[in-house]
Amino acid sequence: MESLDDHALAARIASDTGDLLVALIKDPSQARGWGGLEYEGDRAAHDHIVAELHRCRPHDSVLSEEGHDHPSRLESDRVWIVDPLDGSSDFGYSPHWSVHVALVEGGSPIAGAVAVPGWETTWATHPRPEPITQRSAGVPKIVVGRSRSHYDGRLLQEALGAEVYAVGSAGVKAMAVVRGEFDAYVHGGGLYEWDSCAPVAVARAAGLRCCHLDGGELEFNKPDPWSPGLIISRPELADQLVEVMSERAW
Numbered sequence: 173m174e175s176l177d178d179h180a181l182a183a184r185i186a187s188d189t190g191d192l193l194v195a196l197i198k199d200p201s202q203a204r205g206w207g208g209l210e211y212e213g214d215r216a217a218h219d220h221i222v223a224e225l226h227r228c229r230p231h232d233s234v235l236s237e238e239g240h241d242h243p244s245r246l247e248s249d250r251v252w253i254v255d256p257l258d259g260s261s262d263f264g265y266s267p268h269w270s271v272h273v274a275l276v277e278g279g280s281p282i283a284g285a286v287a288v289p290g291w292e293t294t295w296a297t298h299p300r301p302e303p304i305t306q307r308s309a310g311v312p313k314i315v316v317g318r319s320r321s322h323y324d325g326r327l328l329q330e331a332l333g334a335e336v337y338a339v340g341s342a343g344v345k346a347m348a349v350v351r352g353e354f355d356a357y358v359h360g361g362g363l364y365e366w367d368s369c370a371p372v373a374v375a376r377a378a379g380l381r382c383c384h385l386d387g388g389e390l391e392f393n394k395p396d397p398w399s400p401g402l403i404i405s406r407p408e409l410a411d412q413l414v415e416v417m418s419e420r421a422w
């Protein structure tokens with residue numbers, strides 16, 4: 173039995189999976205045709221994470237973007253929610269992809285890690301990320317999804333005068349807030365629990381506020397893993413973002 177605690181196990185698996193994916197990018201024998209590397213990355217990362225979790229935590233359930241959804245997870249006390257490769261369309265083309273590993277108990281993530289190999293960093297719930305420094309004066313800097321920039325970005329620019337940036341991968345966007353590059357990550361459309369679970373675990377450990385567009389509590393390991401929107405924000409900005417975004421809450 174693995175002796176690591178859940179925080180360290182999440183970090184080790186996310187980090188090792190990131191290394192495995194970097195090795196895949198560097199492997200000259202990998203197919204470079206449209207979607208070939210992305211497909212292989214999804215598959216290899218999923219297989220590695222599931223094998224490690226089964227080896228180290230044989231009694232826990234797993235919900236993976238790339239796996240079959242077993243309804244038994246709804247009866248399980250401990251469920252790992254993983255995205256083996258988040259931002260897969262950037263995989264091999266930019267640093268904006270990540271690996272998400274989180275453990276949920278009672279609907280909340282209690283441990284987790286996000287690896288961003290392009291930034292050579294894995295963030296975890298313990299040890300906690302460095303506390304975020306005081307926000308610099310001036311307009312808020314907000315990161316949104318590339319597919320959402322015309323909707324969320326425009327709304328936030330008009331309502332708050334925000335500087336808005338579009339980046340791929342939910343994990344990368346959330347960690348960019350954790351490391352102080354942006355003040356918030358706002359996603360006004362639907363996303364899946366594997367997109368948000370580990371990023372939320374780590375962001376909360378860093379002292380950020382994480383909630384639905386209407387300010388409501390996030391819940392994980394629901395029967396339908398679809399989730400209507402997400403805000404990850406410096407605490408002092410969160411209420412303003414909820415006010416702007418709540419009108420679009422589904």
Ligand SMILES: [Mg+2]
Binds near residue numbers: 258
């Ligand atoms: Mg994925």
